[in-house]
Amino acid sequence: MKKILKDIRINKAWCKGCGICVHFCPGKVLEMDENDKANARYPELCICCMMCELRCPDLAIEVISDDESTDEVSS
Amino acid sequence: MAVRDYIRQRFFPHLWCPGCGHGIVMNGLIRAIDHMAIPKNDIVMVSGIGCSSRITGYVDVHTLHTLHGRALAFAAGVKLSRPELRVIVPMGDGDALSIGGNHFIHAARRNMDITAIVMNNRIYGMTGGQFSPLSGSGTQASTAPFGNIDPAFDVVSLAKAAGAGFVARSTTYHVTEMIDLLKQAISHRGFSVVEILSQCPTYFGKHNGMESAVDMMENFRKNTKSLGKIPEGYSEDKVLRGVFVNENRPEYCQEYERIIASAMKGET
Amino acid sequence: MTESLAFMQGNEVCVEAALYAGLDFFAGYPITPSTEIAEHLARRLPSIGGKYIQMEDEIASVCAIVGASLTGHKVMTATSGPGFSLMQEGLGFAVMAEIPMVLVNVQRGGPSTGLPTGPAQGDVMQARWGTHGDHAMIVLTASGHQDLFSVTVEAFNLAETYRTPVILLLDEVVGHMRERVMIPEKNQIPVIDRLRTSVKAGVDYHPYLPREDGRLPMSDFGGEHRYNVTGLYHDMWGFPSTNPKVVHGLIRHLTDKIRHHAMEISRVKEYHLEDARTVMISYGSSARSALHVVNHRRARGERIGLLELQTLWPFPYSLVAEKCENARLIVVVEMNLGQMLLQVKRAVRHPDRVMLANRVDGVLITPSDIQSILRLIQGKGV
Numbered sequence: 001m002k003k004i005l006k007d008i009r010i011n012k013a014w015c016k017g018c019g020i021c022v023h024f025c026p027g028k029v030l031e032m033d034e035n036d037k038a039n040a041r042y043p044e045l046c047i048c049c050m051m052c053e054l055r056c057p058d059l060a061i062e063v064i065s066d067d068e069s070t071d072e073v074s075s
Numbered sequence: 076m077a078v079r080d081y082i083r084q085r086f087f088p089h090l091w092c093p094g095c096g097h098g099i100v101m102n103g104l105i106r107a108i109d110h111m112a113i114p115k116n117d118i119v120m121v122s123g124i125g126c127s128s129r130i131t132g133y134v135d136v137h138t139l140h141t142l143h144g145r146a147l148a149f150a151a152g153v154k155l156s157r158p159e160l161r162v163i164v165p166m167g168d169g170d171a172l173s174i175g176g177n178h179f180i181h182a183a184r185r186n187m188d189i190t191a192i193v194m195n196n197r198i199y200g201m202t203g204g205q206f207s208p209l210s211g212s213g214t215q216a217s218t219a220p221f222g223n224i225d226p227a228f229d230v231v232s233l234a235k236a237a238g239a240g241f242v243a244r245s246t247t248y249h250v251t252e253m254i255d256l257l258k259q260a261i262s263h264r265g266f267s268v269v270e271i272l273s274q275c276p277t278y279f280g281k282h283n284g285m286e287s288a289v290d291m292m293e294n295f296r297k298n299t300k301s302l303g304k305i306p307e308g309y310s311e312d313k314v315l316r317g318v319f320v321n322e323n324r325p326e327y328c329q330e331y332e333r334i335i336a337s338a339m340k341g342e343t
Numbered sequence: 344m345t346e347s348l349a350f351m352q353g354n355e356v357c358v359e360a361a362l363y364a365g366l367d368f369f370a371g372y373p374i375t376p377s378t379e380i381a382e383h384l385a386r387r388l389p390s391i392g393g394k395y396i397q398m399e400d401e402i403a404s405v406c407a408i409v410g411a412s413l414t415g416h417k418v419m420t421a422t423s424g425p426g427f428s429l430m431q432e433g434l435g436f437a438v439m440a441e442i443p444m445v446l447v448n449v450q451r452g453g454p455s456t457g458l459p460t461g462p463a464q465g466d467v468m469q470a471r472w473g474t475h476g477d478h479a480m481i482v483l484t485a486s487g488h489q490d491l492f493s494v495t496v497e498a499f500n501l502a503e504t505y506r507t508p509v510i511l512l513l514d515e516v517v518g519h520m521r522e523r524v525m526i527p528e529k530n531q532i533p534v535i536d537r538l539r540t541s542v543k544a545g546v547d548y549h550p551y552l553p554r555e556d557g558r559l560p561m562s563d564f565g566g567e568h569r570y571n572v573t574g575l576y577h578d579m580w581g582f583p584s585t586n587p588k589v590v591h592g593l594i595r596h597l598t599d600k601i602r603h604h605a606m607e608i609s610r611v612k613e614y615h616l617e618d619a620r621t622v623m624i625s626y627g628s629s630a631r632s633a634l635h636v637v638n639h640r641r642a643r644g645e646r647i648g649l650l651e652l653q654t655l656w657p658f659p660y661s662l663v664a665e666k667c668e669n670a671r672l673i674v675v676v677e678m679n680l681g682q683m684l685l686q687v688k689r690a691v692r693h694p695d696r697v698m699l700a701n702r703v704d705g706v707l708i709t710p711s712d713i714q715s716i717l718r719l720i721q722g723k724g725v
């Protein structure tokens with residue numbers, strides 16, 4: 001079932017700006033903001049792959065999509 | 076449960092450096108525990124000393140932060156004294172295989188139902204970038220100013236030879252695979268080892284020409300290969316990922332129950 | 344369990360007493376002259392549903408019992424010199440994390456591999472100061488089997504009362520000699536069980552917040568309360584802290600909890616001290632020879648007595664001072680180069696009256712050794 005994005009929540013207080021989420025995002029959804037924190041610039045391009053959430057070393061991203069609880073992993 | 080229900084939020088943001096792979100391992104471990112729906116009160120997490128060992132401070136289970144290299148020895152006491160608990164032991168590569176090498180091979184040999192996770196960043200992170208027994212010859216480190224001549228262990232072969240019932244390897248790039256392997260390891264009845272290649276951009280990266288965590292994870296992507304995808308006659312020099320051993324051997328605590336049963340009957 | 348008479352080795356007495364006190368988990372590594380403790384427990388523990396594990400070395404052994412103590416068990420390990428050296432880091436962890444456990448060191452001659460089968464009492468200072476950093480330590484010993492039984496039970500009781508490791512510092516002679524011992528009935532010697540918290544699930548539990556009386560109720564790993572245990576300086580929840588106030592408070596607590604109870608912890612035996620002009624001070628197997636000398640000389644009318652120490656640390660300074668108040672001569676009998684001698688000198692009003700009677704050649708100091716040394720000292724007109 002195709003997932004539909006509801007929200008990409010970035011906890012800016014925890015984000016350390018490592019850029020991992022930005023670099024590996026398949027949809028080029030994310031970018032670094034002026035404070036060197038991750039930012040969801042083009043949410044409409046998100047394919048809800050969850051990779052940013054799972055690869056964030058700081059537990060700073062939550063991808064919320066409509067068909068599931070936030071912590072489900074596609075595998 | 077949500078990820079935040081498994082962590083001690085008051086200690087976040089955590090102390091690991093930006094991009095440190097240890098955070099990704101913690102992230103994956105929490106998902107694995109959550110998928111398996113193991114109650115938090117049933118888990119004891121035991122760590123040693125090192126950047127990696129800080130993980131016990133962050134995860135909201137019963138946590139025991141011990142001595143450099145000795146986590147598996149403490150864990151053996153926890154597990155044998157209360158076999159119904161799930162015991163998970165995350166360790167650094169120096170922690171697990173240098174100072175803790177003897178405990179590691181004996182834990183594997185005994186095959187007590189403990190999940191050992193080697194967070195292998197190929198360097199001593201906490202003490203500032205000295206080479207570890209996983210750095211390998213040719214690498215650079217603060218205590219190898221002329222290049223490292225110390226060859227590296229192969230964690231998988233070592234664990235296998237020592238008798239571990241489950242042995243697997245993944246990386247912080249391959250997160251869904253990592254979560255899957257951790258789940259298999261935790262469910263395995265016996266000593267299980269998951270080596271996870273993890274990045275230390277601050278020291279290993281800096282000393283070895285990889286400026287960022289992203290570079291290091293790209294390296295994991297390019298230079299590793301899944302066991303399942305190896306074509307016949309494969310000869311490329313890549314690090315393999317996947318499950319290397321998955322065998323049921325007599326588990327120590329269960330064997331000890333047999334000893335108790337015969338001792339109680341007065342048999343010798 | 345009814346009272347019963349037995350004839351056994353000291354190491355076996357230690358095992359029976361530990362089981363009497365509730366021991367149900369042992370981890371160890373064989374080493375002379377302590378090995379019989381492991382051998383007996385390998386058989387005895389599973390027969391009562393307890394656990395015995397032979398670890399890969401002594402470092403692992405002490406770590407394993409700390410792990411088992413945290414799940415709510417009464418734990419012990421046993422070793423000798425070289426193994427005791429290896430256990431020091433783990434012992435320090437148990438001090439810092441306030442883990443009840445008993446460590447038996449059946450002393451042999453050192454340093455290094457030394458004299459595996461010869462008696463010595465050279466680990467007195469190591470027992471006190473072997474692990475790094477300021478700390479307090481409880482160290483007990485005994486010279487005969489009946490005392491060994493009660494002192495071993497006491498070691499477990501003190502470990503639980505003060506949430507601390509307790510060292511039972513025996514020696515080769517006591518460990519290996521055979522003599523009669525009365526195994527007491529259940530409850531004849533009080534056994535102190537672990538103090539567990541009454542804090543309910545979901546309520547904030549502080550594993551490292553002492554109660555008014557200084558005791559810290561525990562919660563077993565696997566129970567309702569999830570907390571952290573670490574060898575780092577930590578706050579009342581067990582989480583690492585470098586806050587100077589927290590650090591200072593903890594080191595004070597760790598040392599004061601024992602220092603302030605030195606009198607209650609202190610166990611001594613007195614023989615003819617009332618009017619003694621010559622006071623001998625000894626412990627362990629040396630005290631057997633010293634007592635022999637005292638009885639012999641008393642019979643001939645000499646005002647001589649013996650103070651036998653069963654608590655070596657915390658050292659009972661004021662008690663020793665008091666007992667030596669009227670002594671012209673104080674003779675410390677021990678099998679080392681004067682480790683307790685130093686403490687006695689520190690304790691008494693006239694340190695110049697304190698002499699050493701010792702033997703350090705791997706042979707038990709005998710009554711006639713002590714007699715000759717006494718004659719030498721007294722001939723010089725001290």
Ligand SMILES: Cc1ncc(C[n+]2csc(CCOP(=O)(O)OP(=O)(O)O)c2C)c(N)n1
Pocket residue numbers: 124125126127128143166167168169170171194196198199200201202207
């Ligand atoms: C007995 C002892 N020796 C040395 C140290 C110092 N020390 C602390 S962590 C560490 C190495 C850490 O490297 P590793 O285990 O690979 O973990 P990382 O920090 O890279 O995650 C060392 C040598 C210590 N704490 N204890």
Ligand code: SF4
Pocket residue numbers: 010014015016017018019020021022037038055056057058059060061094
């Ligand atoms: S991966 Fe996490 S910490 Fe790194 S930039 Fe993205 S949100 Fe921030």
Ligand code: SF4
Pocket residue numbers: 008024025026027028029030045046047048049050051052053063
């Ligand atoms: S879920 Fe996938 S596509 Fe969406 S932002 Fe994250 S990495 Fe990009």
Ligand code: SF4
Pocket residue numbers: 090091092094095096097126127196200201274275276277278
């Ligand atoms: S020094 Fe290396 S291992 Fe330690 S936190 Fe930083 S990046 Fe991670």
